Amino acid sequence: MAVRCSKFKRQFMLLIGIFLVLTVILQIVPSFYEAQNNIVTAMKFPQFESRLLSNKSFTVVKRLKDPVSLWKVHPSDDRILLQAKFNPKIDLSLSPKRILLEQGLAGWNVKGGKQTFNDHDCPVQHCELHGHPNGEVFDARIFKEIELYSRLLQGAQAEVPRHSDQVWIMFALESPEASPSYEGLNDVINWTATYRYDSTMVTPYDKFQVYDNFTQISNYKSDKNYAQGKTKLAAIFVSNCYASNARLEYVKELQQYMDLDFYGSCGNLRCDKGFGNNCFENLQKEYKFYLSFENANCRDYITEKFFLNALRHDVVPVVMGAHPDDYRRVAPPGSFIHVEEYPNAEALAGHLKRLNELDDEYNDYFRWKSTGQFVDTKLWCRICSLLWDTDLPHQLIHDLEQWWRGDNICIGKGRWDEISNSSKLHVRK
Ligand SMILES: *[C@@H]1O[C@H](CO)[C@@H](O)[C@H](O)[C@H]1NC(C)=O
Ligand SMILES: *[C@@H]1O[C@H](CO)[C@@H](O)[C@H](O)[C@H]1NC(C)=O
Numbered sequence: 001m002a003v004r005c006s007k008f009k010r011q012f013m014l015l016i017g018i019f020l021v022l023t024v025i026l027q028i029v030p031s032f033y034e035a036q037n038n039i040v041t042a043m044k045f046p047q048f049e050s051r052l053l054s055n056k057s058f059t060v061v062k063r064l065k066d067p068v069s070l071w072k073v074h075p076s077d078d079r080i081l082l083q084a085k086f087n088p089k090i091d092l093s094l095s096p097k098r099i100l101l102e103q104g105l106a107g108w109n110v111k112g113g114k115q116t117f118n119d120h121d122c123p124v125q126h127c128e129l130h131g132h133p134n135g136e137v138f139d140a141r142i143f144k145e146i147e148l149y150s151r152l153l154q155g156a157q158a159e160v161p162r163h164s165d166q167v168w169i170m171f172a173l174e175s176p177e178a179s180p181s182y183e184g185l186n187d188v189i190n191w192t193a194t195y196r197y198d199s200t201m202v203t204p205y206d207k208f209q210v211y212d213n214f215t216q217i218s219n220y221k222s223d224k225n226y227a228q229g230k231t232k233l234a235a236i237f238v239s240n241c242y243a244s245n246a247r248l249e250y251v252k253e254l255q256q257y258m259d260l261d262f263y264g265s266c267g268n269l270r271c272d273k274g275f276g277n278n279c280f281e282n283l284q285k286e287y288k289f290y291l292s293f294e295n296a297n298c299r300d301y302i303t304e305k306f307f308l309n310a311l312r313h314d315v316v317p318v319v320m321g322a323h324p325d326d327y328r329r330v331a332p333p334g335s336f337i338h339v340e341e342y343p344n345a346e347a348l349a350g351h352l353k354r355l356n357e358l359d360d361e362y363n364d365y366f367r368w369k370s371t372g373q374f375v376d377t378k379l380w381c382r383i384c385s386l387l388w389d390t391d392l393p394h395q396l397i398h399d400l401e402q403w404w405r406g407d408n409i410c411i412g413k414g415r416w417d418e419i420s421n422s423s424k425l426h427v428r429k
């Protein structure tokens with residue numbers, strides 16, 4: 001009896017042992033794999049792993065598991081909400097952080113003093129906005145892109161003395177194609193606030209936040225038929241005929257294969273004539289597709305043409321501009337068609353004409369509508385909170401021109417998939 005019992009006990013212990021070893025292996029292997037992965041992605045331009053996103057109708061939004069820090073660029077988190085909610089302990093007996101806006105308050109359409117921080121309900125409101133240098137010591141200065149170069153040349157440094165702990169912030173909305181040269185602006189800018197994903201504070205034109213309970217896009221189906229009542233296929237509005245990409249040529253080519261109404265000063269139709277006062281309100285009632293073609297093909301450069309004109313209206317955006325990965329990272333899942341999903345204009349036109357016949361498939365592009373919401377990116381709150389960070393890291397952009405306009409940031413008339421195998425792409429200095 002004793003022998004049988006101890007044999008049983010041995011077997012039992014063996015089983016426990018195997019169980020423990022398996023548990024440990026299952027824990028270690030994935031995190032090892034992840035760590036390997038992170039080393040790789042950290043060296044690249046931050047982006048989702050495309051295998052997670054390549055399937056456009058079944059996009060799964062998944063975050064890599066490495067911790068998100070306020071300051072470090074993360075491959076799949078723009079840190080916007082983290083920064084906006086950041087609430088460091090502050091000593092209210094200290095004077096507020098003073099922020100000088102180089103373009104004056106009107107240039108930013110904000111109120112001076114603490115008002116803006118109160119209005120935005122910021123977690124930290126102990127900051128002040130100033131429109132003029134008035135003999136005060138400033139903790140931060142914000143330069144808009146256009147004035148950056150000229151202001152610094154004019155001696156912005158001399159006008160308001162720069163203290164060693166004064167943070168200089170570059171803000172930009174335009175593409176590098178439309179920005180002045182930053183040649184020579186080395187080691188002067190501490191933080192960047194631009195739509196670029198590798199900015200200190202990412203400031204996209206808009207932000208769609210998927211709800212936490214989001215599972216996958218195929219689970220969502222709207223009862224609404226977004227095709228109903230729409231009698232026209234596609235429209236584009238272009239007021240600036242200049243574009244460094246092949247936008248106009250592509251539009252002309254598309255017009256050979258499909259109905260495409262061309263509004264604006266470069267087209268033959270006008271928005272105000274016979275189209276009501278609000279182009280975009282009417283647009284969504286009549287058209288199925290809106291061509292959100294940017295005027296430059298540059299990384300992350302995705303403007304209100306995409307977010308406001310199309311997504312915030314019930315029309316499907318067909319996009320040209322940033323890299324497809326950049327769109328996938330900021331767009332609601334399954335919400336758009338990138339021109340590079342098709343080898344040429346004829347193939348794209350074929351797809352749009354097919355969707356014109358198939359309401360179910362057209363409606364798939366609207367499944368995202370109940371999966372999340374557009375959120376305020378709270379730039380002012382983020383600046384205030386970050387200035388109060390007790391662990392404020394020392395940061396400096398060594399070569400601003402190289403960062404802003406480096407290799408393969410903009411690709412002119414090229415296609416991203418033609419250069420995407422180039423070893424230079426995404427590698428940051
Ligand atoms: C996309 O996902 C669907 C459903 O999971 C699958 O049937 C299809 O093969 C996938 N397509 C690609 C290109 O992976
Ligand atoms: C997910 O969350 C949002 C917002 O909290 C809510 O409106 C929605 O009904 C939820 N969806 C599901 C499937 O629980």
Ligand SMILES: *[C@@H]1O[C@H](CO)[C@@H](O)[C@H](O)[C@H]1NC(C)=O
Pocket residue numbers: 164165166167168187188189190392393394395396
């Ligand atoms: C900002 O840049 C200056 C260099 O001009 C540097 O001395 C300072 O330490 C930087 N501050 C922060 C907070 O990074």
Ligand SMILES: *[C@@H]1O[C@H](CO)[C@@H](O)[C@H](O)[C@H]1NC(C)=O
Pocket residue numbers: 417418419420421
């Ligand atoms: C880039 O690489 C992919 C797969 O690695 C290949 O299918 C594609 O043809 C390549 N593109 C070019 C332009 O070389």
